[in-house]
Amino acid sequence: MPKHELILLKNMMQPGYTGSLQDYERAGGYQALRKVVGKAQPAEVTAMVMKSGLRGRGGAGFPTGVKWGFLPKGYQGPRYLCCNADESEPGTFKDRQLIERDPHQILEGIVLACYAIGAETAYIYIRGEFVLGARILEQAIVEARDAGYIGTNILGAGITANVWVHRGAGAYICGEETALLESLEGKRGLPRVKPPFPATHGLYNKPTVVNNIETLANLPHIVSRGPEWFASIGSPPKSTGTRVFCVSGHVKGPGNYEVPMGITFRELIYEQAGGMRSDKPLKAFIPGGASAPFLTPNHLDVKLDFESVAAAGSMLGSGGVTVMEEGTDMVWAALRLMEFFYHESCGKCSPCREGSSWLVQTMRRIVAKRGRMEDLETLVDLCKNIEGRTVCAFGDASVAPIMGTLKHWRPEYVALIQEAEAANLIKLEPAGRH
Ligand SMILES: Cc1cc2nc3c(=O)[nH]c(=O)nc-3n(C[C@H](O)[C@H](O)[C@H](O)COP(=O)(O)O)c2cc1C
Known part of the structure; x- marks a missing residue:
């Protein structure tokens, strides 16, 4: 209740x-x-x-x-x-x-x-x-x-x-x-x-x-x-009233929860939505729809109001809180979101139209264990060339999943690339030496 x-x-x-x-x-x-x-x-x-x-x-x-x-x-x-x-x-x-x-x-x-x-x-x-x-x-x-x-x-x-x-x-x-x-x-x-x-x-x-x-x-x-x-409700003076937060992902009770602004993510996820699905620790959450940069367990005590979430480096956005448990493949999650943005790019602005396609190709290569270390620089370079260079905020939104996962879970990218490099080395060994 x-x-x-x-x-x-x-x-x-x-x-x-x-x-x-x-x-x-x-x-x-x-x-x-x-x-x-x-x-x-x-x-x-x-x-x-x-x-x-x-x-x-x-x-x-x-x-x-x-x-x-x-x-x-x-x-x-x-x-x-x-x-x-x-x-x-x-x-x-x-x-x-x-x-x-x-x-x-x-x-x-x-x-x-x-x-x-x-x-x-x-x-x-x-x-x-x-x-x-x-x-x-x-x-x-x-x-x-x-x-x-x-x-x-x-x-x-x-x-x-x-x-x-x-x-x-x-x-x-x-x-x-x-x-x-x-x-x-x-x-x-x-x-x-x-x-x-x-x-x-x-x-x-x-x-x-x-x-x-x-x-x-x-x-x-x-x-x-x-x-x-x-x-007087919520977190006055700048975040008043309630908000209906849509909690999805690895929680016991996904659904819409109306709460006064200013409660913490911990309360929303663990009290309102019943906590983690299989009692594994939380690994990540998106606080405000796919356009909002990922947050981590360190942000569980951030308040759900406009200013606090912005100060934590993300945004309250549409109110869609997607929760991910320990064990979630963050590179794959970023690719999945990037595929959505690539599919939905309207094509008006070339940085977004061309950049989103390039980002998806690079991410697919990394996930398929065919990536190279230089790909990480390419990803950042592409994101920076989309951010702030489009007519609407779609461009900025589309790069949030990759920039966010690179910031918090870079070792996961590196591990996939190292596996790819190791596999390549084996393939490059001259046949006669075995
Ligand atoms: C790519 C993109 C998608 C958006 N999608 C929605 C949407 O589905 N629903 C919505 O209310 N606002 C959406 N917005 C925000 C709207 O542009 C606009 O800010 C909002 O409808 C204004 O209403 P509000 O002031 O009541 O929030 C989107 C913005 C962007 C940049």
Whole structure:
């Protein structure tokens, strides 16, 4: 049983909760919308979100209210809210659960965000494989529209907010906010050069906010219970609220755990997720999705908040915590992740497009025991030529597994290469001398 108060997962943990409109209303749903629509000024809602300290749950952790504040004031014309439900970061599966089990919590958050930023249209960009989630959202939108929570003249207050579901086609890069916008516009999902930022030049070149599903799901609670309440949870002032961490890998209880930010990795892995699968010692963990550099058992007492994880040399990212036990082959693990990034590189920037292919080839050679010592320098050189040289953060993310494993487990690379060299020496011995 969780020892902390659940916020986002609370409803779905109640026996018999189906996520229907009736169930959501019975649990107090749509009261936040009733509290503000037509009663508070949109700017007041933005001010509440700023005061709560809510930061984006999609990866970068940007303060949500501040992001909304970047929209041009007094702009006459459409503006959009895009809800990022792409969730393709390996090891991340929280948005899916929020969507499938409590869709109205997200829809209420979306309408609140639309109200605050003055958007009459919101698109939920959902990962193509989430077929069930897309159906559940469609159904929930119909229910909410019939009840007057979505559409025109919301709650009789003359406010419009239409919500549409748009299914992606299965590209990791379409989770990156500008690639998402391109894809929504019907183009190939490639990231845009920033600036200009979506706040001024977003969807169809109009002012746009892109927010993650979990970010949006927090809004009804902030509005209902007040920003001070939210700001008192977690690790204030910079990491407020809870987060849903997706724990996977070699633990006894893989799954989603909602905890206040600021608990330690030790508590998350050993108390919440039940500890190591076969009671072997922990060897490594990825703290925030495949893009986040690996951490080691020395980091178990690092706090799960934005600053502490950054100070430890990684990032909280998407909240996907992947745990590896002693005995895990770290070179193989890095190769597996690199293969994912190679497959998903969109091809726009040559350092990432060409570099990821080269990295995979070199890593495959090392794992197949055909590597050379010089390969280690080549790996570092390639990573350094990708880092910071691409249009979006994908490039930096893609090199994290190799750079991280080289930093902490270099002897494993060296051992594989030494085996390769020894095998070569035997092969090179002239036949006649035996
Ligand atoms: C390669 C890449 C993939 C991303 N994938 C996702 C994703 O699947 N879901 C998500 O919410 N954000 C993802 N992001 C982050 C988004 O670009 C963006 O920062 C986020 O949706 C903003 O919402 P937030 O402020 O609520 O976190 C990704 C970023 C990059 C660089």
